[in-house]
Amino acid sequence: MDNQQTPARSIARAAAAPATTTLAPRGGLRNPALVGRAPSTGEKRVPPVRLGASLLFAPGDRSGPQQVRALAAAEPSFAISFDPREDAAPRASTPAERWLEVLANGLTFDLEGLAPGTPQPVPPGAHRYGLPPDFNGCALEAISLRPGPQLASGGPMLPVVRGLARLAAALAALPGVLAVGWHAARTLSAPDHFRGSVLRWIGGGAFPGLGLTALTLSPEAALQSEGLALFTGQELRLAPELARDRAAGARLALRLFHWLVEHGRLDAPVRLSGSAGEPLVLEPSANKRLVGVTRG
Secondary structure, three states: OOOOOOHHHHHHHHHOOOOOEEOOOOOOOOOOOOEEOOOOOHHOOOOOOOOOOOEOOOOOOOOOOOHHHHHHOOOOOOOEEEOOOOOOOOOOOOOOOOEEEEEEEEEEEEEOOOOOOOOOOOOOOEEEEEOOOOOOOOOEEEEEEEOOOOOOOOOOHHHHHHHHHHHHHHOOOOOOEEEEEEEHEEEOOOOHHHHHHHHHHHOOOOOOOOOOEEEEEOOOOOEEEEEEEHOOOEEEEHHHHOOOOHHHHHHHHHHHHHHHHHHHOOOOOOOOOOOOOOOEEEOOOOOOEEEEEEEO
């Protein structure tokens, strides 16, 4: 399902048909506090896509190439395809720089900030999942994971994004990882939470909306996604009327995340039925960067 997207004509046909699709209940959200706050819901506030992930460690505990090689030997989903310290490096390298090229599902990714080199910057962690309340990411060190130059130049593609998430989930098993950061959504997740939710999705389960995306609450009391555009090219906004009950609104948003990731970019209005049969309308904004959800 890495390349599965519904063509625009199929979406339009679904919108025109008298029958509506019913969203199946997938997962749940017990803690409405997991919804963050957004400064605005306007179209111009949809942020640019940032494709990357980070593994956070206590100072001095970052993994080095030896630990990555050991994990690759036990984990069949990836392999080390290039080590600048052992092969003829095509790019400049300084003594403080330590990185590896990693191959996963035919795609190459750069793993940077390995010990004993200089760590990568710790990414923003506006949304946290599965971490203790006193977790302080600013005091940690990071290893970053990004698509290789030949993949990054083409912009985000769903197979690349899925490959990045799957590889980050595999690398979360490195010794000493305290959190996994997903840059596009500004999330920090406990390693077990990130690894388990991503691998279940890769295996055909629900999209991990709390980790690969996040939810924010606007000043207008609407719920808006952060990071969904990396998968669909669009963010999602639930009208305030659907978000009065924060937990119920978040559950609806998570089901819609899964539906949108499966069906792809929305170019025309679509009518759906919620899990309780309530009519919903999903309509892209004028610039197609935001999908608004209202009662139908």
